[in-house]
Ligand SMILES: [Zn+2]
């Protein structure tokens with residue numbers, strides 16, 4: 001049976017590089033029949049594509065309640081934070097992520113690092129690696145170190161598109177995710193080794209989540225490619241954070257997350273742990 005999803009937890013709006021307003025994206029989620037949608041704009045240190053500053057997330061948060069009521073969709077606000085250094089640091093501070101519903105970390109080869117010199121020693125070679133496979137492969141260890149550190153260091157809901165544009169060792173990432181309760185994303189908006197992500201998650205017992213990464217209303221909730229992939233590998237719905245037609249069916253609360261939960265449970269109404 002093809003898996004259904006109650007949520008799309010990865011979308012962008014004109015607050016970062018998306019092409020539509022939060023309202024247009026929420027309206028699109030309602031048209032798709034989703035119970036939940038998350039607005040997760042890019043962190044502020046993304047080159048030319050991030051939010052103006054981290055406080056912008058609080059501005060978006062103020063809109064969420066009203067939009068949710070108007071369209072009958074639960075609207076979550078999160079950040080797709082950039083991993084800004086080999087130490088696994090993010091570009092959204094704890095004071096802000098503590099106010100958000102979802103925290104995503106992703107590797108992107110367009111980011112101003114902290115320390116700044118890593119923009120040259122780490123990010124620039126990854127940019128070159130997009131065109132020269134030998135260079136891309138040579139960065140795999142550094143990228144894996146950074147992403148694994150981010151998983152251990154931050155209370156992430158999931159890592160976005162692991163392996164897209166920046167090569168990583170998916171087994172190492174899956175091991176870190178399994179150990180911390182972080183999920184790995186099957187991102188239907190980009191082509192990368194999504195089969196490899198599913199296989200690594202199954203090997204190590206990491207959870208998965210399927211999202212559109214929509215930058216336009218048209219693709220919000222367009223998760224069919226993810227459903228097909230889960231079907232191909234017979235992934236059980238318990239392993240998928242947003243599986244099911246309604247949030248109440250998603251009984252996926254694990255017992256291994258105490259150290260990573262820093263938002264009181266009352267803030268998360270679905271029984272999937274967010275942050
Ligand atoms: Zn991304």
Ligand SMILES: [Zn+2]
Nearest residue numbers: 010012080213
């Ligand atoms: Zn994204």
